[in-house]
Amino acid sequence: AQSVTQLDSHVSVSEGTPVLLRCNYSSSYSPSLFWYVQHPNKGLQLLLKYTSAATLVKGINGFEAEFKKSETSFHLTKPSAHMSDAAEYFCVVSPLLIYNQGGKLIFGQGTELSVKP
Amino acid sequence: DTGVSQDPRHKITKRGQNVTFRCDPISEHNRLYWYRQTLGQGPEFLTYFQNEAQLEKSRLLSDRFSAERPKGSFSTLEIQRTEQGDSAMYLCASSLKVAGDTGELFFGEGSRLTVL
Numbered sequence: 331a332q333s334v335t336q337l338d339s340h341v342s343v344s345e346g347t348p349v350l351l352r353c354n355y356s357s358s359y360s361p362s363l364f365w366y367v368q369h370p371n372k373g374l375q376l377l378l379k380y381t382s383a384a385t386l387v388k389g390i391n392g393f394e395a396e397f398k399k400s401e402t403s404f405h406l407t408k409p410s411a412h413m414s415d416a417a418e419y420f421c422v423v424s425p426l427l428i429y430n431q432g433g434k435l436i437f438g439q440g441t442e443l444s445v446k447p
Numbered sequence: 448d449t450g451v452s453q454d455p456r457h458k459i460t461k462r463g464q465n466v467t468f469r470c471d472p473i474s475e476h477n478r479l480y481w482y483r484q485t486l487g488q489g490p491e492f493l494t495y496f497q498n499e500a501q502l503e504k505s506r507l508l509s510d511r512f513s514a515e516r517p518k519g520s521f522s523t524l525e526i527q528r529t530e531q532g533d534s535a536m537y538l539c540a541s542s543l544k545v546a547g548d549t550g551e552l553f554f555g556e557g558s559r560l561t562v563l
Binding site: 339364366371372373374375376379420422434435436437438439440 | 551552
């Protein structure tokens with residue numbers, strides 16, 4: 331079975347400092363991995379995705395994530411936090427396509443990011 | 448606005464009543480998904496359609512839940528005889544299936560259900 335575990339339910343950083351949101355995945359096969367962001371009263375928005383190409387993935391708004399197979403991790407980082415980054419972040423796995431023709435996504439429980447001025 | 452739209456955004460109902468939510472996907476998208484999100488949790492898959500065909504249903508989708516997508520465009524999710532445990536945010540998403548698709552879904556803002 332495929333799953334993701336987000337290691338922190340809440341992360342607080344100061345504006346201008348780095349952001350690290352941690353995610354570990356479990357999959358018997360090579361998965362596709364994503365990070366989605368959810369701002370209050372807004373729909374979920376795709377930040378970035380990994381699909382077995384480059385292991386370092388760059389997304390929108392300066393975020394990036396590195397796929398590390400040996401550590402089964404897909405941590406999300408940003409060099410310098412902005413107030414507008416405050417939101418809920420979800421690590422998501424989509425199992426190998428041949429076993430998941432529907433493109434179903436499996437979400438982690440989320441990490442709430444707070445950014446202090 | 449050409450994104451996914453959901454209606455109503457909020458619904459408060461009494462236990463035992465029926466409720467229906469509507470989702471209008473991005474117009475060229477052939478796949479439509481329903482997810483449920485409870486407080487403090489990530490979204491959980493309920494069901495999905497490809498065009499008008501409902502191809503997969505989660506075990507979370509009890510027989511009180513029914514979803515339709517009659518013409519392969521908008522979809523409705525009906526919950527009959529609502530229970531307090533049905534209180535949640537119901538999310539709709541759509542995507543365009545192409546060769547080698549990687550599961551990028553576009554989400555609506557959700558319909559929040561409160562069952563009293």
